[in-house]
């Protein structure tokens with residue numbers, strides 16, 4: 001049985017009159033990358049801030065490794081590393097000075113601070129910039145410093161709020177690589193409103209919209225959320241569309257040029273068996289048949305409406 005790292009129970013939060021998060025329930029298990037996906041204002045940062053103990057919820061509970069973060073924040077926070085949307089960097093400190101300061105904040109014993117800082121700088125490829133002022137680092141390297149402060153105390157749970165926001169494509173690639181490495185030995189939760197981000201990094205997705213969970217599952221399940229009512233086929237015999245319409249269940253035929261056709265059918269009718277049988281019987285020379293998947297964008301648009 002996998003270890004339960006985070007348990008979110010009936011979580012709701014209200015800023016003055018408006019509910020930002022409503023009745024969230026989910027669980028996160030050890031290791032892997034969990035994406036919290038949602039459009040702007042969906043409630044991702046609110047959820048993450050509560051999960052990391054920097055915002056007190058209006059209702060509900062969050063347990064980190066079984067510890068209620070509201071009742072026992074100091075103990076729970078030992079297991080959490082957090083990179084907020086706006087990284088908590090000190091621009092006037094060098095990388096080493098800043099990370100040493102973070103190590104002390106995290107109660108790392110004085111005689112172990114240097115070793116911990118060296119280790120985390122190595123891990124985040126920051127060693128050669130150890131004496132550089134943070135303000136003089138590129139955006140990608142500043143983000144590495146932000147991630148380094150989140151893992152310096154070796155927490156089981158690392159929470160990253162939009163970790164690649166504002167970075168250029170090369171920096172995004174490198175930060176994703178670093179996040180994947182971190183996830184080999186820790187549980188990572190990251191938020192994003194960018195579909196390709198979860199596609200490239202995450203194993204599991206929770207999508208929230210208007211403060212509520214609208215999808216929870218693996219990337220494949222997300223991808224297959226919309227089961228399309230169409231089949232793509234290639235028939236070298238190039239039969240006329242009228243003939244294809246005689247296949248039981250097929251309601252529309254689109255000729256896509258050459259041997260390619262799109263066959264539409266009604267909900268719940270899988271016509272592929274008939275297509276194969278009839279193609280063989282009438283010698284249509286079937287060379288390709290597959291179901292078109294709903295694109296991530298189509299799933300996102302569909303779920304955003306829920």
Ligand SMILES: Nc1ncnc2c1ncn2[C@@H]1O[C@H](COP(=O)(O)OP(=O)(O)OP(=O)(O)O)[C@@H](O)[C@H]1O
Pocket residue numbers: 015016019020038039040041042043044045046047193
């Ligand atoms: N401090 C605040 N006071 C009042 N309302 C707030 C506050 N912070 C967030 N909200 C509102 O709560 C809702 C959820 O915001 P939140 O920042 O959690 O969303 P998000 O999914 O992280 O969005 P983004 O990607 O834009 O950061 C939004 O409607 C937002 O305007």
